[in-house]
Amino acid sequence: MxxxxxxxxxxxxxxxxxxxxxxxxxxxxxxxxxxxxxxxxxxxxxxxxxxxxxxxxxxxxxxxxxxxxxxxxxxxxxxxxYVGPWLPEPLLTSPDVAENTELSEHLSLALMLVLETLSPTERAVFVLHEVFDFGYDDIAAAIGKTPTAARQIAYRARLHVDGRRPRATASPRQAEAALDSFRTALETGDLQALLDVLAPDVVFVSDGGGLRLAALRPVEGVDNVLRYMAGSLTKAGGTFTSVPTTVNGNPGLVLRLDGAIDGVLALAVEDARVTGLYYVRNPEKLTRVESETPLASR
Structure with missing residues (x-):
């Protein structure tokens, strides 16, 4: 019944x-x-x-x-x-998420990695207030604090995040252009083109979780990143292909080795140049990159 x-x-x-x-x-x-x-x-x-x-x-x-x-x-x-750097699990998302500029910014792997530096309560308050626009009364009820305390936590969390978030958020068009340039340079092996699209202080973070080969710490600086990428491609052997997609509401690539998914690459773009490369290879985190995951802010 x-x-x-x-x-x-x-x-x-x-x-x-x-x-x-x-x-x-x-x-x-x-x-x-x-x-x-x-x-x-x-x-x-x-x-x-x-x-x-x-x-x-x-x-x-x-x-x-x-x-x-x-x-x-x-x-x-x-x-x-956890073995090596931990990155958020990438999600294949629909175009409407990408069109929501505020949501897509907060869902980017780069900013979600910044949120990892907050305490659990700070993260909850930041997410509810900054991403989903909840008032302090509702937030206070959710975290078991007073509205005044919730407001103070939000202030501290925002200061912390603002000090670590990307300096300038690229427009969707700039991000797509940088992704296209990076992808073309990568597939053609054009070193100068890669130098043109990567920022001098670019950071490469890879997550294999101890299950796949990955750098055990972030690789910093364009020269080091290029050397690491070249060495990784040589060790992998086989044929790499890349497919543009929308990862967490932002432009990204699904990389395949001999047809099988090798990983998902998300980019951080500032002033039309790539400042961050976030490569998730841990197979346990690649279960949602072949079909869209519906997300919403309302």
Missing amino acids: NDPVHDHATEIFVAHRDLLFTVAYEMLGSAADAEDVLQEAWLRWVRVDLGQVRDTRAYLVRITTRQALNRLRTLKRRKET
């Missing part, structure tokens, strides 16, 4: 699911963990008396945030034993 109350709760949850997943993913940097958080949030949501809920969106985000905070603490312990 159908339960009308349960069915209504399900309809509400499904209507907000993309938003809840985006909140959890933005806090965790892992789609698999975000899915687990949504499952936990759902189990709590169906036990709620809907008659006592004034704002279902805010209430669902509150539940999701609390579960994500619990998961963040677990992830911190897991990352302490």
